[in-house]
Amino acid sequence: MKNPISVSQFFFIFLISTGLSNHVLVIPLLIDAAGRDAWISVFIGFFISIPILLLMVYVTKHFKSISIFEWLETNYNKAFRRIIAVLISIFLFITGFITLKETVTWTHETYLQDTPMLVVGISILATSLYISYGKLNVIAICAGVLLPFVVLFGLLVAIGTIPNKNYSLITPVLVENGWVDVINGSIFVFGSLLEIFLLIMIQHEITKRVTFKHILLLSFFLFILTLGPLIGSISVFGADEAGRLRYPAFLQWRILSIGQYFNHVDFLSIYQWLSGSFIRLALILYLITRALQYKKKSQRIIAQAVICILYLMLVLAPISDELFSVFLKNYFYPGTGVFAVVMILFLTLLIKTSKNGMETDEK
Numbered sequence: 001m002k003n004p005i006s007v008s009q010f011f012f013i014f015l016i017s018t019g020l021s022n023h024v025l026v027i028p029l030l031i032d033a034a035g036r037d038a039w040i041s042v043f044i045g046f047f048i049s050i051p052i053l054l055l056m057v058y059v060t061k062h063f064k065s066i067s068i069f070e071w072l073e074t075n076y077n078k079a080f081r082r083i084i085a086v087l088i089s090i091f092l093f094i095t096g097f098i099t100l101k102e103t104v105t106w107t108h109e110t111y112l113q114d115t116p117m118l119v120v121g122i123s124i125l126a127t128s129l130y131i132s133y134g135k136l137n138v139i140a141i142c143a144g145v146l147l148p149f150v151v152l153f154g155l156l157v158a159i160g161t162i163p164n165k166n167y168s169l170i171t172p173v174l175v176e177n178g179w180v181d182v183i184n185g186s187i188f189v190f191g192s193l194l195e196i197f198l199l200i201m202i203q204h205e206i207t208k209r210v211t212f213k214h215i216l217l218l219s220f221f222l223f224i225l226t227l228g229p230l231i232g233s234i235s236v237f238g239a240d241e242a243g244r245l246r247y248p249a250f251l252q253w254r255i256l257s258i259g260q261y262f263n264h265v266d267f268l269s270i271y272q273w274l275s276g277s278f279i280r281l282a283l284i285l286y287l288i289t290r291a292l293q294y295k296k297k298s299q300r301i302i303a304q305a306v307i308c309i310l311y312l313m314l315v316l317a318p319i320s321d322e323l324f325s326v327f328l329k330n331y332f333y334p335g336t337g338v339f340a341v342v343m344i345l346f347l348t349l350l351i352k353t354s355k356n357g358m359e360t361d362e363k
Contacts, residue, residue, distance in 0.1 A: 004207045007214055009140035010199070015221055016147050017283050018195045020276030022226040023154075025102055026188045027249050028242075029329050030230060034185035035177045036170055036239035039231050044182065045189025046223040052194060052341055053219060057212045059347045060203040067204050068347070069291065075354045085291040088201070091339055092291070093307065095195075096284040098332060100124060100311050101324065103277040106247060111270065121315050124274070125308040128281035133289075133300045136205050139282050146275040153268045158228055160256045165235040176239075188329075189226060191337035193219055197344055201287055246321075 005013075030038040063071055072081040104120050112120060131138045174182070196218060199210060233248035236255065242248045250273065253266035285307060289300040 003135045003137040004205050005137050005140040005202075006207050007210060009137070009144060010202070010206050010210060011214075011218055011221075012143040012147050013140055013279060013283060014196060014199075014218060015225075016143050016150060016276050017280040018192065018222055019150075019225045020099070020273070020280055021192045021195065022189075022222045023229055024247065024249055024273065024276070025098070025328070026192050026226060026333070027230050027233060028246055029188045029325075029333065030185045030226075031233065031239060031243045031248065032329070033188065034181045035243065036234055037173055037177045037182050038185050038234070038239075039170060039227060040173065040182050041185030042189050042223065042227045042230060045186035045193060046219065048186065049190050049193045049219060050216070052344060053196060053215050054212055055348055056197050056199065056344050057210070057215055059344055059351065060200050060210060062351050063200065063203050065204055067290070068200050069293065072350075075350070085293070087339075088343070089288045089291045091336070092284045092288050093310075094332065095336075096281055096288075096307070097311055097314050098328065099277055099280050099284070101315050101319075103273065104315050105321070106250075106273065110247075111267075118312065118316060121312050124277060125281065125311060128278055128285060129301075129304055129308055132282040132285035133297060133304055136202060136286060139279060139286060142282070143279045146279065150272050150275050153272055154225075154228075156268070157252055157256055158232060160258065161232065161236060161252050164255050165232065167231070167235045169235050169238050170231055187337060188333045189223075191333035191335070191340075192226070193222055194337050194340035196222075197340040198283075198287065200344075200347065201290065 030041055034041045066074075069081050069085055072084055100121060103124055104117050107120050108115070108117050131142055196215060199215075203210060229249035229252070232252055233242045233245075236242075236252055237245065237248060245251055250266075250269045253269040256265055257263045258265065285304045288307060289303050292303065294300045294303050
């Protein structure tokens, strides 16, 4: 594989990509499910994901030098490889649609109310498409440039809003909600964290094997990215008010001021959100064409352009916010967790029963 990425670059990509889901999209669902006890759900979701991530590392160890799809075709057959590729591509396609839908809706509702959603959607997809048809290292380099400022701005809003926070609002625990609500909330954290399972598709493009220590560190960072804005939202707005807000994490920017003369710095949140969306969509477009074995650059451009057109049609479709929220809450995040677990267990079974399993590991 030419132009492989380093383990650090792998971190950059997933921190900014999966971080958008953990940092923004999951927060309102968590508060809706578990109220002021949602922060307990984050701990539970993090800990129950660890055994699955450990098993994922075992799986990726067998695909260090070749892709998962090459391994499936070598050890089984082309039809079997295609079935797995189509299933993963469908999952990626849905994930990309949700990312674009949330980004376009947020953009249209907050700072570009008079701009047609089609124009917003095309602008976002065009930038992602521009870097996704090439090598993975191009996406990694872009993530490495964007991530430091995303982190810096995140620290700014977290620290700058401390005077507005009342941390007593996250207590008392388990009074208004029970353990069932907390467990329901943990499902969203679990599903969001397990997006890391996409590592099985790119391990062979990383210079070194990603170990469990790396995955544990990455999942811990994502855990912090969920816990921080969640507690911040509840401590600023209260659980009831935060539960009524669609984007409570980013509304914290509205109350941030620097001294007496610098207010309205919420434009920095645009950089954070668009950076995450940009890298997330680029990664998804890249992985779909890799899964479907489009090797020529012209094939990848055409396939990704078709996907982008489908995304635009879906974004412009008359899907109400209520129906979209129900889909996220009842199907997408629980489904992501189930899909990742089933895929990892299935691949583990294949490796155990494959005669060439250990031979692949030794390459």
